[in-house]
Amino acid sequence: MTTAKQGRVLVVGGFGAVGATVTAALEGWFPGRVLPGGRSRGVRVDVGDPEGFGRVLDGLGDVAAAVLCVEPPGPGAARACLERGVHLVDVGATPRLLDGVAALHGDAVRAGATAVLSVGLAPGLTNLLAARAHEEVGGADRIALTVLLGTGERHGGDSVRWTVDGLAASPSGARPARFPLPGYGTRTAYPFPFSDQYTLRAGLGVPDVTTRLCLDSRALTAALFGARRAGLGRAARHPAVRRALTGAFGAVHVGGEGFAVRADAWRGGRHAVHALTGRAQSRVTALVAARAARAALTGTLPPGVHHVERLPVLAGLPEELAADGALTLHRPAPAGER
Structure with a gap:
């Protein structure tokens, strides 16, 4: 020490x-x-x-x-x-x-x-919940992290730019999935390049870790990831488009300030879940x-x-x-x- x-x-x-x-x-x-x-x-x-x-x-x-x-x-x-x-x-x-x-x-x-x-929150508390679920099943071979963020919170510039960069990144091979989130019902979440999934693969030795994102507004989630499928991600790689999107996202406050995180781990027939909810991600x-x-x-x-x-x-x-x-x-x- x-x-x-x-x-x-x-x-x-x-x-x-x-x-x-x-x-x-x-x-x-x-x-x-x-x-x-x-x-x-x-x-x-x-x-x-x-x-x-x-x-x-x-x-x-x-x-x-x-x-x-x-x-x-x-x-x-x-x-x-x-x-x-x-x-x-x-x-x-x-x-x-x-x-x-x-x-x-x-x-x-x-x-x-x-x-x-x-x-x-993510990465951070997601890593800690994943590690708990991993240990509970005796060493997971698959982990799924689901993150719901509130769109009403006023985030800092780095956070907004990070979100736009995530939309611009090439999507992984993982598919959207639906999970129950405490206080928010069952939500569809979409693969998103949170760093926790890459860290946990190496740190915990779990070959399959995917982090997915949804927003507290179902309509905004559907619109955002529908636009990504339609080519928003490719367009966002251009600096001018990225600047415009960063400004637009920074001005959107249509939801609340709540968040939810869920960590699922599987090994064979064993399945462990840990979750948390709160307000004010920042x-x-x-x-x-x-x-x-x-x-x-x-x-x-x-x-x-x-x-x-x-x-x-x-x-x-x-x-x-x-x-x-x-x-x-x-x-x-x-x-x-x-």
């Missing part, structure tokens, strides 16, 4: 939809030690400039941990942290970026620093990130780069959040997809 650190915490993007909650939560645990930052407010820092980011860390001098609530274009900012022995919590959700940070494992171990990846993502940073600062995590489901100390995060009223845990009766 690493040792507890007494330095300050830099929250990059600390004034955004996720970062402001991370900052508030950490300030409650570590009063006077939290520094919100961004390109125009607080500590001036730009994750797109790794060398400049490193100079900021050096100038501050006593940064013990950094929480990235904005997604950098590459792993340079993570490398700047880990090479200096600064713990890192990365809210990023792009598989390419997460793989780049994971490749810094050796640097982190040598410096005695910890990086926690797959932090949030807030819950922030609370997961803040608790991961707290664990790093208190020296309870091993050095190196780790996805959240590989850290036993964080396995109880769903119960912690449920106790605080941030979400509700469910154990639906096993039922196959439809």
Whole structure:
């Protein structure tokens, strides 16, 4: 395990939809030690400039941990942290970026620093529920994750851009499927490139993992994925179309702020299900990130780069959040997809 650190915490993007909650939560645990930052407010820092980011860390001098609530274009900012022995919590959700940070494992171990990846709702809590279901069936050979997101919440720019990028990505070979979701009935969800499915295949050794997405609005779900089948994904690969879609999605608020997650695991005739529901996806993502940073600062995590489901100390995060009223845990009766 690493040792507890007494330095300050830099929250990059600390004034955004996720970062402001991370900052508030950490300030409650570590009063006077939290520094919100961004390109125009607080500590001036730009994750797109790794060398400049490193100079900021050096100038501050006593940064013990950094929480990235904005997604950098590459792993340079993570490398700047880990090479200096600064713990890192990365809210990023792009598989390419997460793989780049994971490749810094050796640097982190040598410096005695910890990086926690797959932090949030999806990836994050989805990983933890999948790991539970996987263990319950004695090692799954197939896992299905279903995520329902509310369209009424005002998401940050990175989240909206990530959604558009997901629509532009080439669809996987998986098919849509229908699953009962607590509080929302049986919903049709569509394969979507959440990073958790790629992480879990490698981390848990499960050959078949698929994450599917639906929205709380049935009509908007049908329209969005119908448009993808009709060619929206190919069109969204053009920069001008992508910018227009990002602006349009950022302005759509037709549903509520609720979310639901369901994790199904199968092995032979065994089937386990875990689920959770809550409100305000951005807030819950922030609370997961803040608790991961707290664990790093208190020296309870091993050095190196780790996805959240590989850290036993964080396995109880769903119960912690449920106790605080941030979400509700469910154990639906096993039922196959439809």
